[in-house]
Amino acid sequence: MRQLKIGTSGVRGVVGDAMTPELIVNFACAFGTYCDGGTVVVGRDTRPSSVMLHSAVLAALISTGAQVIDLGVCPTPAVSFGVRSAGAAGGISITGSHNDANWNALKFIGSEGALLNAANSEELLDIYHASAFLLAPWPGLRRPCETTEPVERYVAGLCRAVDSEVIRARRFRVAVDFCNGAATAVGRRVLADLGCSLIPLNDDAGGSFAHAPAPSPDNMRQLAALMRSVDADLGAALNVDGDRIGFVTSDGTALSEELALPLVARHIFRKRPGPVVTNLSTSRMVELVAREHGRDCIRTMVGEGHVMDRALTDRAAVAGEGNGGVGVLPDAPTFDALLTLATVLEAAATEDCDFDALVSRAPRLFIRKAELPCGPDSVYRALDMLRARYADTRPDLSDGIRFDWPDAWLHIRASNTEPLLRVIAEADTEVRADQLFDQALTTARRAVWAHGGRQGA
Amino acid sequence: MRKQLALKISISGVRGVVGDALTPQLITSFAAAFGSYCGAGPIVVGTDTRPSREMVRQAVFAGLLSVGCTPVDLGVIPVPALQLHVIHTGAFGGVCLTASHNPIEWNALKFFGPDGILLRPHEAAELTDLYHQGVFPRVGGTAVQQPRTDTSAIERHRHAVLGALDVEAIRAARLRVAVDCCNGAASVATPAFLSALGCQATAINADPDQPFPHDPEPVPEHMGDLGQAVRESGADIGFIQDADADRLAIAGADGNPLGEEVTLALVVRHLTLAHPGPVVVNISTSMMLDDVCRETRSQLYRTRVGEINVVERMLEIGAAIGGEGNGGVIAPGINACRDSFVGMGYVLEGMARNRASIADLRAAIPAYSIVKERIETRPRDVPQALRRFEAACAGAALDFTDGVKASWPDHWLQARASNTEPIVRVVAEAPSDSQARDLVAMARTAIEGAG
Numbered sequence A: 001m002r003q004l005k006i007g008t009s010g011v012r013g014v015v016g017d018a019m020t021p022e023l024i025v026n027f028a029c030a031f032g033t034y035c036d037g038g039t040v041v042v043g044r045d046t047r048p049s050s051v052m053l054h055s056a057v058l059a060a061l062i063s064t065g066a067q068v069i070d071l072g073v074c075p076t077p078a079v080s081f082g083v084r085s086a087g088a089a090g091g092i093s094i095t096g097s098h099n100d101a102n103w104n105a106l107k108f109i110g111s112e113g114a115l116l117n118a119a120n121s122e123e124l125l126d127i128y129h130a131s132a133f134l135l136a137p138w139p140g141l142r143r144p145c146e147t148t149e150p151v152e153r154y155v156a157g158l159c160r161a162v163d164s165e166v167i168r169a170r171r172f173r174v175a176v177d178f179c180n181g182a183a184t185a186v187g188r189r190v191l192a193d194l195g196c197s198l199i200p201l202n203d204d205a206g207g208s209f210a211h212a213p214a215p216s217p218d219n220m221r222q223l224a225a226l227m228r229s230v231d232a233d234l235g236a237a238l239n240v241d242g243d244r245i246g247f248v249t250s251d252g253t254a255l256s257e258e259l260a261l262p263l264v265a266r267h268i269f270r271k272r273p274g275p276v277v278t279n280l281s282t283s284r285m286v287e288l289v290a291r292e293h294g295r296d297c298i299r300t301m302v303g304e305g306h307v308m309d310r311a312l313t314d315r316a317a318v319a320g321e322g323n324g325g326v327g328v329l330p331d332a333p334t335f336d337a338l339l340t341l342a343t344v345l346e347a348a349a350t351e352d353c354d355f356d357a358l359v360s361r362a363p364r365l366f367i368r369k370a371e372l373p374c375g376p377d378s379v380y381r382a383l384d385m386l387r388a389r390y391a392d393t394r395p396d397l398s399d400g401i402r403f404d405w406p407d408a409w410l411h412i413r414a415s416n417t418e419p420l421l422r423v424i425a426e427a428d429t430e431v432r433a434d435q436l437f438d439q440a441l442t443t444a445r446r447a448v449w450a451h452g453g454r455q456g457a
Numbered sequence B: 001m002r003k004q005l006a007l008k009i010s011i012s013g014v015r016g017v018v019g020d021a022l023t024p025q026l027i028t029s030f031a032a033a034f035g036s037y038c039g040a041g042p043i044v045v046g047t048d049t050r051p052s053r054e055m056v057r058q059a060v061f062a063g064l065l066s067v068g069c070t071p072v073d074l075g076v077i078p079v080p081a082l083q084l085h086v087i088h089t090g091a092f093g094g095v096c097l098t099a100s101h102n103p104i105e106w107n108a109l110k111f112f113g114p115d116g117i118l119l120r121p122h123e124a125a126e127l128t129d130l131y132h133q134g135v136f137p138r139v140g141g142t143a144v145q146q147p148r149t150d151t152s153a154i155e156r157h158r159h160a161v162l163g164a165l166d167v168e169a170i171r172a173a174r175l176r177v178a179v180d181c182c183n184g185a186a187s188v189a190t191p192a193f194l195s196a197l198g199c200q201a202t203a204i205n206a207d208p209d210q211p212f213p214h215d216p217e218p219v220p221e222h223m224g225d226l227g228q229a230v231r232e233s234g235a236d237i238g239f240i241q242d243a244d245a246d247r248l249a250i251a252g253a254d255g256n257p258l259g260e261e262v263t264l265a266l267v268v269r270h271l272t273l274a275h276p277g278p279v280v281v282n283i284s285t286s287m288m289l290d291d292v293c294r295e296t297r298s299q300l301y302r303t304r305v306g307e308i309n310v311v312e313r314m315l316e317i318g319a320a321i322g323g324e325g326n327g328g329v330i331a332p333g334i335n336a337c338r339d340s341f342v343g344m345g346y347v348l349e350g351m352a353r354n355r356a357s358i359a360d361l362r363a364a365i366p367a368y369s370i371v372k373e374r375i376e377t378r379p380r381d382v383p384q385a386l387r388r389f390e391a392a393c394a395g396a397a398l399d400f401t402d403g404v405k406a407s408w409p410d411h412w413l414q415a416r417a418s419n420t421e422p423i424v425r426v427v428a429e430a431p432s433d434s435q436a437r438d439l440v441a442m443a444r445t446a447i448e449g450a451g
Helices: A021-034 A048-063 A076-086 A118-130 A149-160 A164-170 A184-193 A217-229 A257-271 A285-292 A304-313 A337-350 A355-361 A379-389 A430-456 B024-038 B053-066 B079-088 B121-133 B153-162 B167-173 B189-196 B224-233 B261-274 B288-295 B307-317 B340-354 B358-363 B379-392 B433-448
Strands: A004-007 A010-014 A039-044 A067-073 A090-094 A103-109 A173-177 A197-201 A234-238 A245-248 A276-279 A297-300 A318-320 A326-328 A366-373 A401-405 A408-414 A420-427 B007-010 B013-017 B042-047 B070-076 B093-097 B106-112 B176-180 B200-204 B237-241 B248-251 B279-282 B300-303 B321-324 B328-331 B335-338 B369-376 B397-399 B404-408 B411-417 B423-430
Touching (some): A010 A021, A021 A090, A021 A103, A021 A118, A021 B024, A021 B053, A048 A090, A048 B024, A048 B053, A076 A103, A076 A149, A076 A337, A103 A118, A164 A337, A217 A234, A245 A257, A257 A285, A257 A318, A257 A326, A257 A337, A257 A355, A285 A297, A379 A401, A379 A408, A379 A430, B007 B121, B024 B121, B053 B093, B079 B093, B079 B106, B079 B153, B079 B335, B153 B340, B167 B340, B176 B189, B189 B340, B224 B237, B224 B248, B237 B340, B248 B261, B248 B340, B261 B279, B261 B328, B261 B340, B279 B288, B307 B321, B307 B328, B307 B335, B340 B358, B379 B404, B379 B411
Parallel strands (some): B042 B093, B176 B200, B176 B237, B279 B321
Antiparallel strands (some): A004 A010, A010 A103, A401 A408, B093 B106, B237 B248, B321 B328, B397 B404, B404 B411
């Protein structure tokens, strides 16, 4: 199967396969048209293929008459900041984000600095499918403006968004795994400005990725080993475009990426009003934190676009997903790993405790996640079989299928970004989590295999 | 009638109007096809100064990178310098982003093989096939290369050209030269070249970031600025280059244009007087070349129009000099392509060695009147039009090397389909201007037909 996904998360695929420069040119032409020839901010991550995508994006945007502001290599939240500070019509972050190194993608950012919401994405897709692109005659072709100034201001703004005095006073020692990504240079600056001493890992931006970029415990083994051998307050793993983060404790325990959101929410709820918005697949831990502070926890479909859209409408204090993506509003309408890290440092500093203590004060639930290769042709059959398996429970069908019990929940859905079925179970106890997870996984596997077998016959 | 087509894919490359048919999609795919054709290796990329250059350059980079090539960016550069650089650096090929003498709304990709020579017709046909097939060997992951920048090409090219000239003699003559670079690709290279030859140079329109001050084709009606510069600076000679610096036209010390056909005649006479030998020009080039070759006892060969056709024949028979009447001088010993720097160098050498003014050198060659015209014609109507033209030329000696060329004892008339635009080009040359114009009018009547 050709590896390509076009949807609300933008366009994403394997370079060398379906992700051709012609496809990128078409999509970027569609976005330039969507932005009506206005200003478009562009940034990219450190993958080798990002340079190819970058050229295709620039050619396309220039051809629509857009004024390109080119930030070079920078994290996605810096592109979002650039869009807002320039009053631009939109932005494109060229990054495969948490996907493996051979993948790449375009993330489309609207004028508010958030990823395009469902309605905006639909309009963009309509333009793309109609191939009705603006085509500026030569006097309307504008030379791109290359600048790092918005990135500098992004760093300064990030440090102003937290109480940097109180953080500096603590002189934290932080180990950061940059995953050779686009947040490396910016991350160094932020930590220096916050008076932290940095123990860097995989900080050769542009080098090949030392491990898969998603900040899950599996991918944090290297960081955990480092934490066991150095004296640091906490370890943090960033993904390649700096929108997701995972944490490791001082003794080298890699924490579930689900913890980032409750850790931040717990602190932000003390600072400002508003609910928390998260998706249907995210741990209940944040729900428990919200209840503790008398706040609402609003659930949306999976995807930063959906979550942030709702967060902006409902004036949320914080928004995020269980994958380690957290946005602190109103500072940034986008997931931002460095802002998440700064906020966690601020929490530890203001509570006058260390990071491990902060973790122990957050609620504890047990979550299990798996991904099952599953083509689009088998998704519905798998979901049907699961529905039959738990026929006595009323499911939530707003994104895949979700079952809720007093002590546990189970969510199975098709990935937005890859041909995968994602299975997530969470419970109050480890035993219950394992049991529910194994049951669901067995049923889903049977469905996928049965379907594959029938096709093969 | 339908609007004129804004795209032409031919042996001269891909040429089109930006904001119309020359889209980033088309450029990306063509670059990917060219990268596939050359193989995954370094591909030299340079551009003239058109405002659309950044769009075109980025699209070419995307296409080349997608098939594993390494774009080597030379920036704004004369096309002959790019061609030489392909050979000097052992690149797998080269692409120049220039619509040459076409107006500013056009841009184009010119493709060069690993020998630095424009793709030959059968190679260009293969490339076009690859493009139409649309299936390219894409690469991913770490096989995607990073572009490089190389700023040494202009200097290498200057050294190569200077190496073939009698620099001592030219320096000693301390010539005063005015030059119009058309704010084109030669804007940086030409002043440095002339100063290396000890000339006192007055360069106008030498800002690559400004738009073309006039239509870039180096023909008399675009040489007003140059004439004024020659007169104001008291120059001995004036030069004008087109946007990609492959073509050269000359103005005399009075500022008046000599006509672009004179450039090649002057250079050929200068070289073959000293070393008689075969000369190759295209079928549309002035009969001044026949006179010059007769005088210097050199054999003259004529080919189809198209730079590559001339170059191919020159390499085949070992001609040291040749070119095109449009101001394109080719000296394969230096650079197997039209090179305005080679043209300037030899003209200056001729003046210096002979202690002659440009007017003296011009006077040694007979003068004719040459008239060129373009007649808009749909490609499908061209064969019929040419048959009518042929019938109208009854009594003349006919030559079908390219279109139809009718020759009489002291004048000739030719009609052929353009390689670059949907037009028929008509050229007439005769002893008097009125006679040449009458010939063109006759051709127009025949080509446009009764309707």
